[in-house]
Amino acid sequence: MYDKQHLHPITILLNFLKIIKETIAAVAVIFVLNIKNIPWNPMDPHFKWTLLGLLIAFFLVCLLLVLTWVFWRKYTYWVENEELHVEKGLFVKKHQYVPFERIQSVNFKESIFHRPFGLVKVTIETAGSEDSGIALTAISREQADWIDAATKRAKRHETVEKAEQEEITTREMVYHMTTKNLLILATTSSGIGVIFSAVAAVMSQLSDVIPYELIFNELKDFMKYGILIVSLIVFTVLFISWLISVVITYLNHANFIVEREQDRLFISKGLLEKKRVAVPMSRIQGIKIVETPLRQLFGFAAIHLESAGNTEEDGDSKISLVPLIKKREALELLSELFPTYQFEHTLVKAPKRAAWRFMLFFSAWAVIPVALVSYFVPLGYGLYSLVVLPLLMLFGYAEYRSSGFALHDKQLTLVTRRFSKESFFVMKQRIQTMQVRQSVLAERGDLARLHVSIVAGTAESETALRFFEKHKLMQIFDWYRPARRN
Amino acid sequence: MQEPTQQISRKGLTVWRIHGVIETLIVWLLLSVIGALTYFFDWYSWLYIVIAVLAFLEAATAIFIFPKIKWHHWRYEVREEEIDLKYGLFIIKRVLVPMVRVQHVNTTQGPILKKYHLAEISISTAATVHTIPALTEEEADVLRSKISALARVAEDDV
Numbered sequence: 001m002y003d004k005q006h007l008h009p010i011t012i013l014l015n016f017l018k019i020i021k022e023t024i025a026a027v028a029v030i031f032v033l034n035i036k037n038i039p040w041n042p043m044d045p046h047f048k049w050t051l052l053g054l055l056i057a058f059f060l061v062c063l064l065l066v067l068t069w070v071f072w073r074k075y076t077y078w079v080e081n082e083e084l085h086v087e088k089g090l091f092v093k094k095h096q097y098v099p100f101e102r103i104q105s106v107n108f109k110e111s112i113f114h115r116p117f118g119l120v121k122v123t124i125e126t127a128g129s130e131d132s133g134i135a136l137t138a139i140s141r142e143q144a145d146w147i148d149a150a151t152k153r154a155k156r157h158e159t160v161e162k163a164e165q166e167e168i169t170t171r172e173m174v175y176h177m178t179t180k181n182l183l184i185l186a187t188t189s190s191g192i193g194v195i196f197s198a199v200a201a202v203m204s205q206l207s208d209v210i211p212y213e214l215i216f217n218e219l220k221d222f223m224k225y226g227i228l229i230v231s232l233i234v235f236t237v238l239f240i241s242w243l244i245s246v247v248i249t250y251l252n253h254a255n256f257i258v259e260r261e262q263d264r265l266f267i268s269k270g271l272l273e274k275k276r277v278a279v280p281m282s283r284i285q286g287i288k289i290v291e292t293p294l295r296q297l298f299g300f301a302a303i304h305l306e307s308a309g310n311t312e313e314d315g316d317s318k319i320s321l322v323p324l325i326k327k328r329e330a331l332e333l334l335s336e337l338f339p340t341y342q343f344e345h346t347l348v349k350a351p352k353r354a355a356w357r358f359m360l361f362f363s364a365w366a367v368i369p370v371a372l373v374s375y376f377v378p379l380g381y382g383l384y385s386l387v388v389l390p391l392l393m394l395f396g397y398a399e400y401r402s403s404g405f406a407l408h409d410k411q412l413t414l415v416t417r418r419f420s421k422e423s424f425f426v427m428k429q430r431i432q433t434m435q436v437r438q439s440v441l442a443e444r445g446d447l448a449r450l451h452v453s454i455v456a457g458t459a460e461s462e463t464a465l466r467f468f469e470k471h472k473l474m475q476i477f478d479w480y481r482p483a484r485r486n
Numbered sequence: 487m488q489e490p491t492q493q494i495s496r497k498g499l500t501v502w503r504i505h506g507v508i509e510t511l512i513v514w515l516l517l518s519v520i521g522a523l524t525y526f527f528d529w530y531s532w533l534y535i536v537i538a539v540l541a542f543l544e545a546a547t548a549i550f551i552f553p554k555i556k557w558h559h560w561r562y563e564v565r566e567e568e569i570d571l572k573y574g575l576f577i578i579k580r581v582l583v584p585m586v587r588v589q590h591v592n593t594t595q596g597p598i599l600k601k602y603h604l605a606e607i608s609i610s611t612a613a614t615v616h617t618i619p620a621l622t623e624e625e626a627d628v629l630r631s632k633i634s635a636l637a638r639v640a641e642d643d644v
Contacts, residue, residue, distance in 0.1 A: 432614055
């Protein structure tokens, strides 16, 4: 670790695939749309253009391979003076170094490409807002553990006496997901919509291969009802996408385990691709219990943590502590993990007169689009879009029923709902700023909004509570106000 | 509960009006392009009336009405433990930034602000940035050093 090293060569492949993955969608769309116009027959006089296109594509792929190779060649890392150093860049050399004691957390990820070689992708989060984190795409398991251990040692260094006593650290499992819950999570995952459209797109493009028309005609003779065929197709597509979604969610969340070691939480998950995220408890800014309407119906919830820190990758500041759990158990687990927080409160609710505001606010945004659709879509079919309005009003009413807040000593609880019901728990010292907003047209003491900002990752995360009486929100404002020092 | 009381500089209103004039000129330019297109392509003639009304409304609001309202609404106060802001056009925002949360304070000055010897202060927390838009240069300097001094001594009460 003390001499300059390169990442494992698999990095070249991984980076190459990553870029391909990011661009493939756009390329595929262009390709599929034009597939009928591309002359594939070598006898075709325009075949030379096809050849040229393929040549350019081949050249670009080669160039990409060379570039990823250069990136790998120029990327070195080593340890020096209790700091992790990284040097990278071809023309502009970038030298990053992170002292071990400044490392917030060390996260591991093993994809199917890593596992045969015993490799790990290590993402290192730091506290500062200026320097970014470090991602080591592929290093050996031993080195990864070495970095993890070095970080721990450096942390202990600060409090030598204390560390002596707690030399033996044990990791206790605080939560593991049951197979039953995993299956429920998979079957109710919200990724269905995305996958549905993907499957629909693929199926529509497969019309050349699959003789849909033939099948239809036969079915038509059989049933004579077009509508039945359409619903059959929709059902099939839905079912396939649901199955895919179940499999993906299952693979991603299998073996979901949360462990605790002193003041850190370790969240591990994945069957083919394993991930391990470390969360220092001291960096947790807020806790959210999220209930989507469907899952709420069956008493299920998810727990998210908002954490401050710096990752080089996707800046995902929301950490899923528990993706699916009975709400009852969620509250028990949270009280055990975070004894300083209080998770059950009697909420102050929005006033009765605000109910209409919630309902109208939601639907007001849709009035113009609905009016346009109703007017322009021929034969009066557009009028069906009017259904959206009462539906949105229902959502507004649901928000009215859910909304509420509670103050408890140093803790603020906000319950809001846009689509999912979100209960947000935050300590006073984690709130960065607070805002109360009110329209100039509102009477004094009339309805207002509250915005609470906390740090999430390196950016801001805002939670808003709307249509509450101003004087009630001002209570929160006053509570937030720092105590006057005398 | 005490509301913030300090107002921003009167000259800030002038600066906003200048911004309004610049904005209006750009909008007028766009509108005249639409007008020209209407003329050359024989679009509906009532478009001229719409353009004229829009041009008038833009000038009236951006130069005269909105800056005035905004300036009237702006209040700030820097206390020992907190910064208290109140501003907005149609929606009045009341913002509280505790001193302990302040990470750094900057003053910035664009060419127009400089001409009027004004500066603006931006206060950054770990998550958000808040700006007090038009202060006289002296005020801005005093306030900046005051805030950074207070932010350094402020301690968490938890």
